[in-house]
Amino acid sequence: MQTRISHITYYVDLKSLYIQFLGCNLHCPWCIRKLTPWDHHLDKETLVGIKFQGLLTIEEFKEVINGVKELEDAVLGGEEPTIDPSLPLIIRILREHNVNIRLLTNAYEISTELLNELVMCASCEVVVSLKSLNPEVYRRYVGGELNTVLRNIEKLIGRGIKVIFETVLIPGINGPAEVEEIARYISTITDKPTLIIDPLVPIPDTPWRRPTNEEIAEAARRASKYVNVVMHERGRPSRVVVLYPRVSVKTN
Numbered sequence: 001m002q003t004r005i006s007h008i009t010y011y012v013d014l015k016s017l018y019i020q021f022l023g024c025n026l027h028c029p030w031c032i033r034k035l036t037p038w039d040h041h042l043d044k045e046t047l048v049g050i051k052f053q054g055l056l057t058i059e060e061f062k063e064v065i066n067g068v069k070e071l072e073d074a075v076l077g078g079e080e081p082t083i084d085p086s087l088p089l090i091i092r093i094l095r096e097h098n099v100n101i102r103l104l105t106n107a108y109e110i111s112t113e114l115l116n117e118l119v120m121c122a123s124c125e126v127v128v129s130l131k132s133l134n135p136e137v138y139r140r141y142v143g144g145e146l147n148t149v150l151r152n153i154e155k156l157i158g159r160g161i162k163v164i165f166e167t168v169l170i171p172g173i174n175g176p177a178e179v180e181e182i183a184r185y186i187s188t189i190t191d192k193p194t195l196i197i198d199p200l201v202p203i204p205d206t207p208w209r210r211p212t213n214e215e216i217a218e219a220a221r222r223a224s225k226y227v228n229v230v231m232h233e234r235g236r237p238s239r240v241v242v243l244y245p246r247v248s249v250k251t252n
């Protein structure tokens with residue numbers, strides 16, 4: 001069975017996999033994947049040598065996983081994992097390895113099969129990227145209907161699945177006031193509301209700039225009235241290696 005996995009990296013010090021899927025059902029103009037299709041934590045030399053080698057089959061995915069000696073966590077992300085029909089099976093395989101799983105999703109399409117798999121997965125956490133609470137922003141920029149996302153969030157929470165949220169701080173479109181609105185909304189739908197705030201990384205030829213430190217602090221302060229705030233860039237550092245595609249090693 002074919003997956004949509006195009007890339008897997010391993011964070012040595014964290015014993016964590018980052019499994020990246022190719023393709024998305026939305027088209028945010030600020031999508032960081034426009035900068036590179038590869039894990040942006042990789043060093044420049046690795047990024048130069050890496051080439052697309054096709055999507056993995058389930059068997060190939062299992063081989064990669066079986067080759068990892070120490071494995072505690074796995075992040076499923078990249079573009080949009082939920083567009084992969086084999087995602088429930090991928091989650092099941094990871095569960096068999098007793099891995100903590102974090103699924104990053106825009107929550108635009110959540111199949112019944114995926115919901116059922118997540119319900120059975122005590123070690124799974126879903127991180128929903130909520131771009132905005134403005135339907136017009138969703139329609140115009142993100143390319144979808146906000147209500148579809150909100151309904152899927154309700155479904156996830158209603159089935160008892162652990163859900164936290166992420167949003168991108170974008171001055172002029174999703175600034176501190178809008179982030180506060182998102183925080184207030186999620187505080188009304190979950191018991192332990194958590195919001196990851198990612199400052200925008202500007203994409204060439206788009207009109208949005210990086211937020212200032214003051215704007216980042218203001219967004220965090222306003223959101224923290226309602227939710228536990230996590231700033232994305234404060235992750236623990238780790239050495240990162242590529243497990244797929246295989247990177248050629250220079251011998252001279």
Ligand code: SF4
Pocket residue numbers: 024025026027028030031032033078079080106129
């Ligand atoms: S939903 Fe995520 S992966 Fe898809 S276009 Fe938007 S930012 Fe990129």
